[in-house]
Amino acid sequence: QVQLQESGPGLVKPSGTLSLTCAVSGGSISSSNWWSWVRQPPGKGLEWIGEIYHSGSTNYNPSLKSRVTISVDKSKNQFSLKLSSVTAADTAVYYCARRFWGIDIWGQGTMVTVSS
Amino acid sequence: AIQMTQSPSSLSASVGDRVTITCRASQGIRNDLGWYQQKPGKAPKLLIYAASSLQSGVPSRFSGSGSGTDFTLTISSLQPEDFATYYCLQDYNYPQTFGQGTKVEIK
Numbered sequence: 001q002v003q004l005q006e007s008g009p010g011l012v013k014p015s016g017t018l019s020l021t022c023a024v025s026g027g028s029i030s031s032s033n034w035w036s037w038v039r040q041p042p043g044k045g046l047e048w049i050g051e052i053y054h055s056g057s058t059n060y061n062p063s064l065k066s067r068v069t070i071s072v073d074k075s076k077n078q079f080s081l082k083l084s085s086v087t088a089a090d091t092a093v094y095y096c097a098r099r100f101w102g103i104d105i106w107g108q109g110t111m112v113t114v115s116s
Numbered sequence: 117a118i119q120m121t122q123s124p125s126s127l128s129a130s131v132g133d134r135v136t137i138t139c140r141a142s143q144g145i146r147n148d149l150g151w152y153q154q155k156p157g158k159a160p161k162l163l164i165y166a167a168s169s170l171q172s173g174v175p176s177r178f179s180g181s182g183s184g185t186d187f188t189l190t191i192s193s194l195q196p197e198d199f200a201t202y203y204c205l206q207d208y209n210y211p212q213t214f215g216q217g218t219k220v221e222i223k
Contacts, residue, residue: 038160045203045214045215045216045217046152046154046160046203046205046214046217047214048205048211048212048213048214059210059211060210060211061210061211062117062211063211095159095160097159099207101165101166101169102150102162102164102165102166102171102205102207103150103152103160103162103205104162104165104171106159106160106161107159108158108159109159
């Protein structure tokens with residue numbers, strides 16, 4: 001079955017760019033699903049960041065829209081998140097996920113800390 | 117953005133209890149709502165989609181109901197493995213928004 005795995009630096013400096021990749025295995029990123037990013041600050045709730053379709057169509061959370069880019073690489077069967085101008089408020093566990101009927105498949109999550 | 121208000125924010129219950137969690141949307145969202153369970157250190161898990169459809173592999177003690185603005189997640193007989201935090205998520209429009217969560221604790 002489809003599995004997702006996040007990867008990327010666990011520490012990012014303030015004002016820098018957070019970059020994460022989500023590898024999709026057991027299925028094709030070109031299937032009829034949206035591929036999503038969700039984050040969770042320590043001890044807090046879940047926040048939807050955005051999503052991408054394999055065609056490249058994207059939807060972003062307006063609260064982050066000016067700083068977020070989600071892209072897809074069909075040749076590598078993966079999708080990516082870039083969040084620019086990060087601050088300590090961006091410290092969180094970042095999850096990649098698949099949305100079909102609901103967000104039905106999640107990666108294990110990766111902790112990203114913003115600190116100098 | 118649509119606001120999703122969950123209640124209660126936490127509850128204490130015993131094994132075997134019937135538990136009900138509600139989620140209210142700030143505007144109508146048809147039945148475009150899912151319920152998720154999250155245990156500490158783990159990714160959320162989809163329990164219910166489209167307000168009342170049970171995700172494959174999820175025990176039948178979980179059920180969802182509602183449409184429009186008011187939704188309910190019910191656990192008919194709480195089991196030890198059900199102690200967790202539960203979230204609702206609307207995907208009626210963008211941005212998708214989560215409720216603030218309901219922590220179910222052991223009484």
